[in-house]
Amino acid sequence: MQRKRKMMDTCVWCESKLKDGETDIEVNIAGEVVIFPGIKCKICPECGEKYYDADSEQQKHIDEITHRLHTHYKGLHLRRKLSRSGDSLLLRIPRDVEREYGLNENIEVEISAYDKKKIIIEVV
């Protein structure tokens, strides 16, 4: 993906006249691909190079959402070591997460395998 500060009329590679078009923009946020469909851009009819207007409302919207999601995921990312007690493997839940989700020792959670590296813990 190429972003140019100034919108131009001709392709920098082959100097063809650019046409108005739409495309999907993919943004990688914490390992998840978020797709923004139908983003206005200029496309080179020869080589297919796409040019985006970094100052457009659409682009600002994408930047804002991307920033917010990054901040959100960062806030939820924690690294914890597992420990063992007898036969059981223990995962300690940090105090701020306990408070945020209203957890206590009487609450039931559902544990499900998401993929080979992700386990989801849901409050039921």
Ligand SMILES: [Zn+2]
């Ligand atoms: Zn071109």
